[in-house]
Amino acid sequence: MRLSSFFMPTLKEVPSEAQIVSHRLMLRAGMIRQASAGIYSWLPLGFRVLKKIEQIVREEQDRAGAQELLMPTIQSADLWKQSGRYEDYGKEMLRIQDRHEREMLYGPTNEELITDIFRSACRSYRDLPKLLYHIQWKFRDEVRPRFGVMRGREFLMKDSYSFDLDYAGAKRAYNKMFVAYLRTFARLGLKAIPMEAEAGPIGGDLSHEFIILAETGESAVFCHRDLPAFDVLESEPDFAADLEPMVRRWTSLYAATDQKHDPGKCPKDQLIEARGIEVGHIFYFGTKYSEPLGAAVSTQDGKPVPVHMGSYGIGVSRLVGAIIEASHDDNGIVWPDAVAPFAVGLVNLKAGDPRTTGTCDDIYAKLRAQGIEVLYDDRDERPGAKFADMDLIGLPWQLVVGPRGLERGQIELKRRRTGEKQELGLEAALSRLAG
Numbered sequence: 001m002r003l004s005s006f007f008m009p010t011l012k013e014v015p016s017e018a019q020i021v022s023h024r025l026m027l028r029a030g031m032i033r034q035a036s037a038g039i040y041s042w043l044p045l046g047f048r049v050l051k052k053i054e055q056i057v058r059e060e061q062d063r064a065g066a067q068e069l070l071m072p073t074i075q076s077a078d079l080w081k082q083s084g085r086y087e088d089y090g091k092e093m094l095r096i097q098d099r100h101e102r103e104m105l106y107g108p109t110n111e112e113l114i115t116d117i118f119r120s121a122c123r124s125y126r127d128l129p130k131l132l133y134h135i136q137w138k139f140r141d142e143v144r145p146r147f148g149v150m151r152g153r154e155f156l157m158k159d160s161y162s163f164d165l166d167y168a169g170a171k172r173a174y175n176k177m178f179v180a181y182l183r184t185f186a187r188l189g190l191k192a193i194p195m196e197a198e199a200g201p202i203g204g205d206l207s208h209e210f211i212i213l214a215e216t217g218e219s220a221v222f223c224h225r226d227l228p229a230f231d232v233l234e235s236e237p238d239f240a241a242d243l244e245p246m247v248r249r250w251t252s253l254y255a256a257t258d259q260k261h262d263p264g265k266c267p268k269d270q271l272i273e274a275r276g277i278e279v280g281h282i283f284y285f286g287t288k289y290s291e292p293l294g295a296a297v298s299t300q301d302g303k304p305v306p307v308h309m310g311s312y313g314i315g316v317s318r319l320v321g322a323i324i325e326a327s328h329d330d331n332g333i334v335w336p337d338a339v340a341p342f343a344v345g346l347v348n349l350k351a352g353d354p355r356t357t358g359t360c361d362d363i364y365a366k367l368r369a370q371g372i373e374v375l376y377d378d379r380d381e382r383p384g385a386k387f388a389d390m391d392l393i394g395l396p397w398q399l400v401v402g403p404r405g406l407e408r409g410q411i412e413l414k415r416r417r418t419g420e421k422q423e424l425g426l427e428a429a430l431s432r433l434a435g
């Protein structure tokens with residue numbers, strides 16, 4: 001992509017209501033625009049990141065054996081009346097009337113709808129287990145939408161739902177999601193720590209929140225000091241096998257959110273007290289929805305029993321902000337490689353110059369031929385402005401081509417994260433990026 005034609009409306013000044021760094025940087029880098037309070041348009045740069053996160057989330061759900069479907073954003077109120085949540089959900093739910101004066105709502109979550117889909121199709125224990133998910137926009141009329149996409153009103157969520165015959169089956173599904181979540185966040189370049197959590201308004205008795213540690217986190221969290229060093233990607237789990245030992249290992253050290261914190265459970269000298277951002281939440285809630293909605297299967301001896309369910313959410317759009325909170329410096333965003341909107345920023349220091357321009361055009365063509373995503377700053381701007389923009393948008397690599405370097409047959413390769421710069425010949429630089 002050539003920056004001269006890329007729609008990336010960067011800002012010099014940011015609105016004063018942007019209180020936290022990720023919100024400010026997303027506005028400054030031209031990733032999002034506010035449409036109304038807590039509701040955002042995703043501009044091309046932001047949208048590319050959102051899609052990359054979504055894709056990693058999807059790959060790990062698929063790997064764990066979950067199947068993707070897509071439910072609508074608008075739901076009928078009927079099912080929510082059956083589950084009893086139409087009243088309970090309160091003002092966070094956006095209620096809508098259609099032209100026939102039927103009560104509709106913009107889904108804040110999908111337990112009711114998925115249970116309805118399940119009950120109409122599955123009647124026998126032979127239909128179990130089922131593990132389904134979708135990635136869809138949600139609406140919650142938050143009292144205080146703030147922090148940009150971190151607490152929006154409209155936001156993108158991955159939500160999965162499991163259906164099993166009994167607790168043992170539901171725990172197997174829970175463990176799959178537990179491990180899938182660890183892998184997902186690690187692949188996104190994040191250290192997310194599973195913490196025992198209150199089950200909250202969705203109910204149930206087994207629940208973990210996945211929390212990344214960041215100063216601007218909304219909740220106080222507590223964990224054993226050795227937990228952040230655990231590495232999940234060192235081996236590939238077998239999702240067909242029993243994952244209980246792995247889940248045990250990850251839950252063997254103390255970690256709890258504010259509501260669940262018990263100072264007696266971890267010696268003070270081994271405890272980290274920090275702020276955290278919730279990026280995922282998994283619940284087992286038994287028959288809370290299957291009972292009122294009549295989602296039952298017949299067992300081997302022909303008796304109908306309500307199915308045991310769990311639900312598992314990841315805040316896909318919140319993650320864009322959360323990753324920036326975890327990975328930035330004074331000059332701007334520092335994208336982890338896996339989610340960067342482009343892998344390389346190519347900077348032509350002298351746009352009118354035939355030699356630098358020729359070299360840049362050549363590099364641009366070669367990188368693209370190798371399938372490397374590159375943003376090519378071909379604008380006629382001062383070098384200082386170009387460097388500042390590149391640092392702001394945080395692409396992992398910068399390739400800088402100027403007349404003085406070219407005299408010596410050299411271009412400069414900079415790693416955004418470390419600031420480390422290297423002078424290299426053209427071919428050497430290209431093979432570095434390909435490798």
Ligand code: ATP
Pocket residue numbers: 109140142149150151152153154155157200278279280281313314315316317318
């Ligand atoms: P919170 O306590 O932050 O309000 P929640 O418990 O209401 O979260 P869940 O219902 O478990 O959230 O939703 C699953 C995930 O969706 C959360 O872990 C979070 O990452 C994300 N999420 C929830 N509310 C919002 C929001 N208003 N804006 C962006 N993401 C959100």
Ligand code: MG
Pocket residue numbers: none
């Ligand atoms: Mg909430």
